[in-house]
Amino acid sequence: MNTMLKTGLLTVGLGIAFCPADAGAAVATHLRYSNAVNYCQAFTPGPSNTIRNRVIGSENIGTPIAVACNFHHVLNGAAGNTNPNQVQVFFTNGAAAAASVSCTLLTGTSGGISGTGVQYAVTKTVSVPASGGANVISWSTADNPTAGATDLGNIMVGVNCNLPTNMTISTTGVRWMADNGV
Amino acid sequence: MNSKTPVVPMVAGAIVIALIAGVSGWAMRARTGPGAVSPAADDAPSTHAVDSTPRATRTPPQPAAPAMAEDFLAMQAANDESVSKLVHAGKQKLLTRYEGERVDSAWATRKQQALEQLSVSPQIEQINAQPLSFVATCRTSVCLIGADFPSRVAADDWFTLYTLNAGPEMTNASSERTINSDGSVHVQIYGLARQ
Numbered sequence: 001m002n003t004m005l006k007t008g009l010l011t012v013g014l015g016i017a018f019c020p021a022d023a024g025a026a027v028a029t030h031l032r033y034s035n036a037v038n039y040c041q042a043f044t045p046g047p048s049n050t051i052r053n054r055v056i057g058s059e060n061i062g063t064p065i066a067v068a069c070n071f072h073h074v075l076n077g078a079a080g081n082t083n084p085n086q087v088q089v090f091f092t093n094g095a096a097a098a099a100s101v102s103c104t105l106l107t108g109t110s111g112g113i114s115g116t117g118v119q120y121a122v123t124k125t126v127s128v129p130a131s132g133g134a135n136v137i138s139w140s141t142a143d144n145p146t147a148g149a150t151d152l153g154n155i156m157v158g159v160n161c162n163l164p165t166n167m168t169i170s171t172t173g174v175r176w177m178a179d180n181g182v
Numbered sequence: 183m184n185s186k187t188p189v190v191p192m193v194a195g196a197i198v199i200a201l202i203a204g205v206s207g208w209a210m211r212a213r214t215g216p217g218a219v220s221p222a223a224d225d226a227p228s229t230h231a232v233d234s235t236p237r238a239t240r241t242p243p244q245p246a247a248p249a250m251a252e253d254f255l256a257m258q259a260a261n262d263e264s265v266s267k268l269v270h271a272g273k274q275k276l277l278t279r280y281e282g283e284r285v286d287s288a289w290a291t292r293k294q295q296a297l298e299q300l301s302v303s304p305q306i307e308q309i310n311a312q313p314l315s316f317v318a319t320c321r322t323s324v325c326l327i328g329a330d331f332p333s334r335v336a337a338d339d340w341f342t343l344y345t346l347n348a349g350p351e352m353t354n355a356s357s358e359r360t361i362n363s364d365g366s367v368h369v370q371i372y373g374l375a376r377q
Contacts, residue, residue, distance in 0.1 A: 043342065044305070048308060068342075106345065109269075117359040118357065119269060122353065123345055123355075145268060146267065149268075155261045160342055160345065160346055162347070
C-alpha cells in the first residue's frame with residue numbers, strides 16, 4: 001500500500017509539473033507600428049505625385065494631395081484572433097504654420113464593374129503644430145456603426161489622408177487581439 | 183502488510199505515469215508544430231498599448247488563418263459579407279436620422295453650398311473625376327447627396343477624394359453606387375454633417 005501511495009503521489013506530481021506548459025497562454029493585445037513609407041502611397045502615383053518617401057516618413061512637398069494607407073494585419077489561426085480594433089496615423093508638420101489634416105477610414109465593397117458598391121466613411125481632422133509638431137488620428141471600435149462592435153469589422157482596413165504641404169505621415173499603427181503564443 | 187514491493191500496482195502506476203507524460207509531451211509538441219502560434223519579433227505582444235484594453239482576455243474566435251488560396255478567397259467572401267453588414271448598419275443610422283429630421287433652412291442652405299463647393303478640387307479635376315451633376319439636400323444634421331458620373335472609375339475616384347475634401351464638413355458618411363439606365367453611374371451619400 002505504501003508503494004501504491006508513493007506511485008500515486010508521483011503520478012500527481014508529474015501531472016502538475018506538465019500542466020504549467022499551457023498556463024501562460026492567453027489572448028493579448030498586438031500592436032504593429034511602421035514607418036508610413038511601408039504602408040502609404042499617393043492616391044495618384046506618377047509625375048504629379050509630390051510624396052517624398054523618407055526614412056522618417058512620407059512627406060508631401062507639393063500642394064495638398066490624397067494618400068492611401070493600408071494596414072498589415074496578422075492571422076494566426078488560434079482562438080481569439082480578431083480583426084483590427086484600432087488603427088492610427090501619426091503626422092509631423094514641417095511647415096512654419098500649424099496645419100490641419102483630415103483622414104478617412106473607408107470600409108466597403110467595390111461591387112465590381114456593374115454591381116452596387118457600398119462604402120462607409122469616417123473622417124477625422126486634427127491640427128498639427130508648426131515646425132516639427134506632431135499629432136495623431138486614431139479610429140477604434142466606436143467608429144464601427146454596428147452596435148456592440150468589438151473590432152473595425154474588416155480584416156483589411158484602409159485609410160485615405162489629405163496631406164497638406166510639408167506634412168509628413170511618420171508612422172502608422174494597427175492593433176488587434178491574438179493568442180500570445182505562450 | 184507485505185514488505186515486498188507488489189508487482190501489479192507498480193506496473194499500473196508506471197503505465198499511468200507514462201500515459202500522462204506522453205499526452206503532455208504530445209500537447210507541448212502540438213503547440214510548437216505547424217500552424218501553432220510562434221510570434222516573430224514584430225508580432226510580439228506590445229508593451230506600449232495606448233489605452234486600457236485588457237491585456238489578456240479571452241475573446242470569441244474570429245477569422246481563421248487561411249492556409250491555401252481557396253481558403254483566403256472564402257475568408258475574403260466572408261469578410262465582404264461582414265463589411266456589407268457594417269455599411270448597411272451605418273446607412274440605416276443615417277437614413278433613419280435623416281427621415282426623422284425637419285429642415286433647418288439657414289443651416290441646410292449653408293451646408294449644401296459648402297458640400298457642393300467641395301465636390302470639385304484640383305486633384306479631382308486632375309484625374310478627370312468631376313461629377314456630371316451634384317445635388318445636396320440637408321435637413322438638421324444629415325445631408326443626402328446625389329451625384330452622377332460617366333463611369334464607375336470616375337465615381338469611385340471622386341468618392342475617395344470627396345470624403346477627404348468634405349470630411350471636415352461631414353464626418354460620417356454612407357455611400358451606395360448604382361448604374362443608371364443610360365449607363366452612367368449614380369452615387370448616393372447620406373452624411374452626418376452636424377454633431
